[in-house]
Amino acid sequence: MAIVQQVYEFAARHPEVLQYVPCYCGCERMGHTGNHECFVKARKANGTVTEWEPHGIGCAICLDVGRDAMTMFNSGASVPQIRSAIEHKYAAHFPSSTPTPKP
Numbered sequence: 001m002a003i004v005q006q007v008y009e010f011a012a013r014h015p016e017v018l019q020y021v022p023c024y025c026g027c028e029r030m031g032h033t034g035n036h037e038c039f040v041k042a043r044k045a046n047g048t049v050t051e052w053e054p055h056g057i058g059c060a061i062c063l064d065v066g067r068d069a070m071t072m073f074n075s076g077a078s079v080p081q082i083r084s085a086i087e088h089k090y091a092a093h094f095p096s097s098t099p100t101p102k103p
Contacts, residue, residue, distance in 0.1 A: 011039035024094035025061035
């Protein structure tokens with residue numbers, strides 16, 4: 001459960017990263033546009049999380065993508081580098097991804 005908490009905290013603190021990282025679990029059918037929405041459902045205008053998205057708790061793909069992005073970010077990677085690495089790692093294994101905007 002520690003990794004779940006860490007990824008949710010990362011999503012809360014760094015929407016500027018995960019909003020540009022696609023997810024590959026099929027959650028685009030839920031209306032998600034990026035990995036950030038797997039963890040955060042709503043925010044106030046000032047950025048404070050007001051509602052968590054429960055989907056990410058039980059989805060190994062969401063958690064893996066979020067964890068990978070968090071690890072790369074904490075190692076100093078830029079958002080374009082993170083996105084490129086995530087796409088390279090996951091796109092070949094999963095048939096679809098969220099319609100995530102480019103950074």
